[in-house]
Amino acid sequence: MAGIALLGILTVLFGMGIYVSVAMGLGGLTLVTIFGDRPVWDIFGYVPWNTTTSFTLVALPLFVLMGEVLLRSGVTEGMYSTLSKWLNPLPGGLLHSNIAACAMFACISGSSAATAATIGGVSLPFLKSYGYSDRVAAGSLVAGGTLGILIPPSIVFIIYGVLVEESIGKLYLAGFVPGFMMAFAFMVLIALQAIRKPSIAPKVPPSTWRERLVGLGSLLPILFLMALVLGTIYTGVATATEAAAFGVCGAFLIAIVNRRISATMLRETFLASAGTTAMILFILIGAFVLQFILAFLGLPALISNWVISMQLTQMQVVLMICLLYIVLGTFMEELSMVVTTIPIFLPMLKALGVDLVWFGVVVVMLVQIAIVSPPVGMNLFILHALRRQLAGPGKEPPISDIFIGVMPFFFTMILTLVLVIMFPQIALWLPGSAK
Amino acid sequence: MANSNGGALLGVFGLFERLSVAMAYISGALLTLLSFFIAADVLGRGSGKFYSGATDEISGFVMTMAVTWALAYTLTIDKHVRVDLLLGLVSAPVRRLLDWIALLLLTLFAGLLAINSWGLALDSYDIHALSPSILQVPLAIPQGVMAFGFSTLAAQSFLTLLVATFDPSGLARARAAESKAAPVQYDV
Numbered sequence: 001m002a003g004i005a006l007l008g009i010l011t012v013l014f015g016m017g018i019y020v021s022v023a024m025g026l027g028g029l030t031l032v033t034i035f036g037d038r039p040v041w042d043i044f045g046y047v048p049w050n051t052t053t054s055f056t057l058v059a060l061p062l063f064v065l066m067g068e069v070l071l072r073s074g075v076t077e078g079m080y081s082t083l084s085k086w087l088n089p090l091p092g093g094l095l096h097s098n099i100a101a102c103a104m105f106a107c108i109s110g111s112s113a114a115t116a117a118t119i120g121g122v123s124l125p126f127l128k129s130y131g132y133s134d135r136v137a138a139g140s141l142v143a144g145g146t147l148g149i150l151i152p153p154s155i156v157f158i159i160y161g162v163l164v165e166e167s168i169g170k171l172y173l174a175g176f177v178p179g180f181m182m183a184f185a186f187m188v189l190i191a192l193q194a195i196r197k198p199s200i201a202p203k204v205p206p207s208t209w210r211e212r213l214v215g216l217g218s219l220l221p222i223l224f225l226m227a228l229v230l231g232t233i234y235t236g237v238a239t240a241t242e243a244a245a246f247g248v249c250g251a252f253l254i255a256i257v258n259r260r261i262s263a264t265m266l267r268e269t270f271l272a273s274a275g276t277t278a279m280i281l282f283i284l285i286g287a288f289v290l291q292f293i294l295a296f297l298g299l300p301a302l303i304s305n306w307v308i309s310m311q312l313t314q315m316q317v318v319l320m321i322c323l324l325y326i327v328l329g330t331f332m333e334e335l336s337m338v339v340t341t342i343p344i345f346l347p348m349l350k351a352l353g354v355d356l357v358w359f360g361v362v363v364v365m366l367v368q369i370a371i372v373s374p375p376v377g378m379n380l381f382i383l384h385a386l387r388r389q390l391a392g393p394g395k396e397p398p399i400s401d402i403f404i405g406v407m408p409f410f411f412t413m414i415l416t417l418v419l420v421i422m423f424p425q426i427a428l429w430l431p432g433s434a435k
Numbered sequence: 436m437a438n439s440n441g442g443a444l445l446g447v448f449g450l451f452e453r454l455s456v457a458m459a460y461i462s463g464a465l466l467t468l469l470s471f472f473i474a475a476d477v478l479g480r481g482s483g484k485f486y487s488g489a490t491d492e493i494s495g496f497v498m499t500m501a502v503t504w505a506l507a508y509t510l511t512i513d514k515h516v517r518v519d520l521l522l523g524l525v526s527a528p529v530r531r532l533l534d535w536i537a538l539l540l541l542t543l544f545a546g547l548l549a550i551n552s553w554g555l556a557l558d559s560y561d562i563h564a565l566s567p568s569i570l571q572v573p574l575a576i577p578q579g580v581m582a583f584g585f586s587t588l589a590a591q592s593f594l595t596l597l598v599a600t601f602d603p604s605g606l607a608r609a610r611a612a613e614s615k616a617a618p619v620q621y622d623v
Binding site for chain 2: 285
């Protein structure tokens with residue numbers, strides 16, 4: 001009964017466009033008022049306190065800050081053109097640089113939207129000038145951008161890790177191999193599309209070996225940051241939060257070397273990181289309030305017992321959750337989808353003995369799929385905005401182009417997800433080998 | 436008469452917006468300093484030269500301030516997340532009504548967080564609760580800082596609600612100006 005009430009309340013509040021955090025907090029309050037046996041007012045004080053002082057969660061604002069500094073540090077300049085010089089000879093040409101640049105940027109950014117916007121901003125004008133297929137170009141950037149949250153660092157892994165109390169470092173290492181596997185799958189797809197229909201990717205004048213080798217210098221700052229952040233986690237020198245702090249210092253160092261530090265740069269960096277941090281943490285406060293109230297009412301345990309009584313196997317339950325996320329992901333905001341559902345699934349997953357690190361990778365891949373699935377998906381809108389800017393006033397390109405272009409990538413993502421579900425070792429061997 | 440009232444309201448509203456922006460600057464700067472501090476502490480610990488012994492506690496206190504003090508700013512640039520799937524489909528008057536209800540509930544929720552956070556801080560003050568590390572910080576201080584952050588969100592939200600009620604076009608103008616001044620901000 002309480003379960004149905006919860007579903008009803010949240011659907012109505014989300015549907016009305018109530019702020020997500022408020023919907024979860026006040027939705028929880030309504031539930032506990034109806035079904036609880038005593039008031040729980042004080043949780044509105046100590047749940048926010050515990051949430052906003054959690055050391056694990058400190059990683060989140062620090063990785064956001066690192067990304068904001070990097071966006072203004074000039075680190076991506078030269079990256080795209082270097083990668084395109086190396087990958088141009090492949091069938092599909094510059095489209096491969098979209099994927100490779102996204103994968104590389106993902107190694108220093110935890111956000112899918114920032115990855116799609118940054119790489120899209122550099123590559124779209126370039127691709128347009130060479131007459132590349134608009135649809136495939138946009139599709140590859142929408143999909144490539146989502147690598148931002150699978151390849152560590154990743155904001156979604158931090159949120160998931162805090163919700164299920166799993167090590168962020170382990171989750172990061174688990175996302176690494178599936179992330180590059182997905183990037184590789186995208187590149188195979190692009191090559192196949194280009195072989196079938198060469199006109200989508202016209203030939204671009206080749207570069208000399210000298211140009212290629214000289215260009216490698218522009219990748220060094222990114223490799224340095226990768227080593228600083230992932231290297232320290234892998235070798236056990238630092239926790240995710242500490243690695244994020246190193247990352248911020250490294251990002252500032254790069255900005256100083258590139259002479260990008262200015263009052264305006266600092267002003268924008270401070271405001272943007274504060275704004276994003278408050279936006280995400282406010283949702284998390286609502287989510288933790290709801291999680292506490294649900295546990296207080298014993299709802300997740302009830303649902304868990306009910307599912308287990310149906311004698312489903314671990315795999316059947318995981319597949320059902322995947323299906324639910326794919327459906328929810330078509331219309332629901334991605335972060336809200338994760339924070340409202342994970343607390344409900346958690347006891348069930350634990351009872352069934354599901355590996356929570358592996359499941360974390362599955363969840364992040366499902367979020368990626370949600371981000372690219374029409375009609376509502378963040379990266380679709382980002383690419384739409386970029387294309388609109390490029391086309392100029394009065395010549396708005398239809399968003400349906402992007403929907404069509406992303407479809408082959410959508411199915412490639414599902415295929416990669418199936419592989420990770422069938423062979424959990426793809427995700428688990430790297431954290432297993434770390435200190 | 437109504438006009439001068441609206442002007443005074445917008446004036447107070449603008450004043451609060453400036454306060455929110457100032458608090459967000461403090462948040463961003465604090466996060467930057469925190470990164471330097473954590474990195475120095477880890478390096479110091481490794482080399483055995485310097486170690487605060489309370490990295491996690493200090494980080495937590497700084498984060499609670501950085502987060503709660505930026506909440507009102509995020510409201511002024513309209514970046515708190517809502518599911519807007521249906522909002523795009525309804526007529527303008529219905530949309531205004533739903534926006535108004537969203538603000539009303541936000542004010543209630545923020546008020547709830549603020550009141551109970553002040554309660555938490557007062558309880559800690561009454562029993563002289565200290566933080567568990569060697570620093571022995573009276574918990575009422577960081578908890579009060581958090582409560583202040585939630586209070587500004589509640590106040591900002593309440594003011595926005597008032598402006599939305601009495602001067603909706605003024606709100607639209609103020610929002611547009613704030614969003615234009617804000618740097619581009621990326622979602623997850």
